[in-house]
Amino acid sequence: MKPVKFLASIPQYAYSAEAVQKNEGKIAEQANLNLYQLMESAGLAAFQLLQSQWPNCKTFLIVCGKGNNGGDGFVLARLALENGIQVYLHSLAAVENYQGDAKRACEQYLKAGGCLHTIDEIDFSTVDIIVDALLGTGLSRTVRDNYRDVIELLNQLEKPILSLDVPSGLNANTGQVLGCAINAEATITFVGVKKGLLTGVAGDHCGELHFSGLGIGAAFSQQVNSTVTINSRDSLTALQPRRQSAHKGDSGFVLVVGGNLGMPGAVRLSAEASLRSGAGLVAVACHKHNQMIVTATRPELMLVSIGSKNIDNQHKVHKTNVVVIGPGLGTDTWATEQFQRVLALNKPMVVDADGLNLLASNPQYRKNWVLTPHPGEAARLLHCTVAEIEQDRFESAKAIALKYGGVCVLKGAGTLISDGNNVVINITGNSGMAVGGMGDVLSGIIGALILQSTNIFLAARYAVYLHGRAADIAITYGQKGLLASDLFPYIRQLVNE
Structure with a gap:
């Protein structure tokens, strides 16, 4: 008592x-x-x-x-x-x-x-x-x-x-x-x-x-x-370890699409997050002027162009298992074309950032995607105000999942994950995460964990937990000044526990 x-x-x-x-x-x-x-x-x-x-x-x-x-x-x-x-x-x-x-x-x-x-x-x-x-x-x-x-x-x-x-x-x-x-x-x-x-x-x-x-x-x-679960380590099924005989193809292939002109950082963060979370291969489709910036500091990343008619390039695109779209994507003509080409691939998908804004302008329903809005993006998806989203975050997360299908991850303090019926409250994370790039890292983690989970709801739950837990470990010297990339060593540690 x-x-x-x-x-x-x-x-x-x-x-x-x-x-x-x-x-x-x-x-x-x-x-x-x-x-x-x-x-x-x-x-x-x-x-x-x-x-x-x-x-x-x-x-x-x-x-x-x-x-x-x-x-x-x-x-x-x-x-x-x-x-x-x-x-x-x-x-x-x-x-x-x-x-x-x-x-x-x-x-x-x-x-x-x-x-x-x-x-x-x-x-x-x-x-x-x-x-x-x-x-x-x-x-x-x-x-x-x-x-x-x-x-x-x-x-x-x-x-x-x-x-x-x-x-x-x-x-x-x-x-x-x-x-x-x-x-x-x-x-x-x-x-x-x-x-x-x-x-x-x-x-x-x-x-x-x-x-x-x-x-x-x-x-x-x-x-x-109760239909509301608390997202704790004990409530999650452990990720399966890799087989001793595994090769990179067995570990899955993530394609990250974004990085419009002047915005290389977001797609770069998301792509590395996928690698650090256990994806075997990660390719990036970004604006041609950003390609050198993206790969210069992370040579393990591949580059592809979704619209290219090159046979080898097309083979890589269609070989991917999961697509993450939105980090640094923008909403111009180039971005819209990328978005439409990704939708045509009909792969399991994580939609973030400007991908969500494009989706709000052209609503579609799919069962195989995870949508990751912050309150502003959620308001655009539901055509309401941010105040209305925050008035009842539980109902907002459920409404987005019901309207667009799949799973909604409504970000913020106490991030909520919903499939339209059930809601999971995440309790890891801290205010040090209030910095640019954190959402991009999360989208990359979700993409990699979809490869390692039995369903996208579980993948989203695990990814949000792991993302916040990595940030909790990373604040040894305080919350202010934490960078999204500071999470990478701890993401790797946690995904192997």
Whole structure:
């Protein structure tokens, strides 16, 4: 029942707030527990986390809303009092307005000698830590003014904040900020990990994520289905090692198409990423003025021209197993011609960057491609705004896969991989990846792993995990200044594990 750091014991699934709310009572009953006992367990788990993370804190400020999240806060406050800790408790509801289990928790706190404080009665200079028990998982509309005022005040105090279940103001299902949200240093979530905590801007508000199943977590995960999986090393099938007798042809042939005039870097990065990820052969089709630049620093790359009538050249193009198109492609006449020729090959495909922009202008449906948009490209694919994409990244990723077929990899913090029905949340990677060329490297990795996987969904999952993990290893000296090419040694290491 004690809380664990999320990354120390990664669960297999993430859930909607509604799934947890609907099922936790039933599963608790099977364990001879009631919902008030779960509330007691939540308050205890949060208190244990406070004691382990901030053992020297002597004064708590606990802010409670009127729902069950506030009830968790009252339990924690009572435990703090019983352990000799000074407690300021500010409630946004009058005592008489609490109901059910939250009312009982409030009464127990008052019976233990606690009291409620107005904002003016709190000596903020003495507060060591803040506990956010305001809104929890039930929020689905913009934060109301009275809650907004408290959230903004707490964020300005420059004190560590622990949020209970979900940082107040954050949508538990989407990770969207509903007007404003607590900036927590840590969040402890209960029973099942809420999917919105793992993608988009949620990471800016959750801080370090912890989890407590409250004694029913294992039964909950066994009995409650979810279409949202967490992408961890343990959830992925290991890549098969090469046979001792393997030759380059056995390892597969990737064709990378892009590198328009003035943009040689993107196609060069993508092509090397394919090589480093285990492709046996990689050829590049780029603008003729970039050919020398692409091969000068990586002689293992071949050059081809998709439109050439040369028989040897045509043979190489048609021999390729997977095509990656888009890195540095552009959208001019040359780019459009390359795009149409690639589509005519009808090979398994990774479509990135300007390949996605060309696809948005001429929508097609295929089952054998992986589309890798960032939010801006996703907005063009769905003919909406970036804000609408970020409003619900889960539905956006599914919508792209349903509209265009294949698999969508919606990039960003907490990258999502979807086949239109299932969604996988990736949890590797860091903000050092916010630099040009990272997407090009990812597209090359996906291309190579399609050669080594049983299906493109698994290839995309593995590639996104590996890409982020390589970046996590590469930030030894910090996140700023990380280059996309810095990942190559670690990609090679990880693909061989």
